[in-house]
Amino acid sequence: MGYSSEVVKKVRQEFENKRQRAVTLAETHCTEAYAKCPVLMEINRALSLTGLSVLNASFGNPKGLEERIAAVKKENQDLQATKRQLLKQAGFPEDYTDIKYECEKCGDTGYVGVNMCQCMKKALVKEAYNSSGLGKVLNTQTFKNFNLEYYSDEKQEGMVSDRDIMQNILEKSKQYVSDFGKSGKEANLLFTGTTGLGKTHITTAIAKGVIDKGFDVVYDSAQNVMRAFEQQRFDKNESAAFDVDRYFECDLLIIDDLGTELRNSFTQSVLYNLLNTRINSGKCMIISTNLDETALLLKIYDERITSRLIGSFKFFKFVGKDIRIKKTKQNKK
Ligand SMILES: Nc1ncnc2c1ncn2[C@@H]1O[C@H](COP(=O)(O)OP(=O)(O)OP(=O)(O)O)[C@@H](O)[C@H]1O
Ligand SMILES: [Mg+2]
Ligand SMILES: [Zn+2]
Numbered sequence: 001m002g003y004s005s006e007v008v009k010k011v012r013q014e015f016e017n018k019r020q021r022a023v024t025l026a027e028t029h030c031t032e033a034y035a036k037c038p039v040l041m042e043i044n045r046a047l048s049l050t051g052l053s054v055l056n057a058s059f060g061n062p063k064g065l066e067e068r069i070a071a072v073k074k075e076n077q078d079l080q081a082t083k084r085q086l087l088k089q090a091g092f093p094e095d096y097t098d099i100k101y102e103c104e105k106c107g108d109t110g111y112v113g114v115n116m117c118q119c120m121k122k123a124l125v126k127e128a129y130n131s132s133g134l135g136k137v138l139n140t141q142t143f144k145n146f147n148l149e150y151y152s153d154e155k156q157e158g159m160v161s162d163r164d165i166m167q168n169i170l171e172k173s174k175q176y177v178s179d180f181g182k183s184g185k186e187a188n189l190l191f192t193g194t195t196g197l198g199k200t201h202i203t204t205a206i207a208k209g210v211i212d213k214g215f216d217v218v219y220d221s222a223q224n225v226m227r228a229f230e231q232q233r234f235d236k237n238e239s240a241a242f243d244v245d246r247y248f249e250c251d252l253l254i255i256d257d258l259g260t261e262l263r264n265s266f267t268q269s270v271l272y273n274l275l276n277t278r279i280n281s282g283k284c285m286i287i288s289t290n291l292d293e294t295a296l297l298l299k300i301y302d303e304r305i306t307s308r309l310i311g312s313f314k315f316f317k318f319v320g321k322d323i324r325i326k327k328t329k330q331n332k333k
Helices: 005-036 039-048 050-058 065-089 118-132 162-179 199-212 222-234 238-249 265-280 293-300 303-312 323-332
Strands: 188-192 217-221 252-258 284-289 313-317
Touching (some): 005 039, 005 118, 039 050, 050 065, 162 188, 162 313, 199 217, 199 252, 199 284, 222 252, 238 265, 265 284, 265 303, 293 303, 303 313
Parallel strands (some): 188 284, 188 313, 252 284
């Protein structure tokens, strides 16, 4: 559980790089400043020994310890002040030779003591967004801007309205995010419905919520998933092999537009294997499809696949009229 090792590795490397850049820049500035004002080198050397001086001061007679440490501190402050003044006189900013980390709290190490710094947590989430396959839409397709007014609230005798149905789907989806990762709550969802009803929108919103909780999420269309398996198997393509591994390993796999992929015996066995492996290891999936239930279940896939879909997924049927068209009409007005 948790972000993929690639994500963590990448972020660690970024931190290492930016820390190194900050150090190198300060070194360049030092060389420049020392050339103009050599005594600065002595001062910086003395300052770098402050830690040692404090340590020395703390040995020996406990009596007078506080005074000795205070004296070291005072000396340090005086040196700092002189340094700032000299830099200014030489025409540099006062802090020119300081190492300037992006994050002062952790000095760009990503850790404050044993705890991960907020800045590294943020960087991990951002990288996890990128690596999820969703990227920018994570900001536009959210729960917040999932508008129920697009669905009719008309009710026929004894029936619920489209809006009621969609409200239930919205609530269940939010619940899915808050339950994600709690043991015993593992679930797979299958979203069905015709085009433009918000299946991808809701799935994206779920993905964001689950990534924000610290889980590795992979989103891909069924076509891309199948293509990756083919390239891994027949072309021995390395990046495809990497994708395939993540389809098996990630905490939440989202397969969009199931049914649009080319189907042959290879893709059927791939899909079976992927579903079966993930179900057996208790890893979650969300699948969306335009196919209606009966077509999906009875005509298109092997019995081994359909029986797993029926047995292990909760089905939600999206209703209403194409929101893509409604939005385009609105924009034209
Ligand atoms: N309830 C909603 N509120 C606001 N925007 C929505 C809503 N539902 C869908 N949209 C927007 O309408 C467009 C189409 O929705 P989406 O892509 O989620 O449909 P879909 O059901 O996945 O369709 P398809 O089956 O064609 O993939 C998107 O831009 C999406 O953000
Ligand atoms: Mg879609
Ligand atoms: Zn930090």
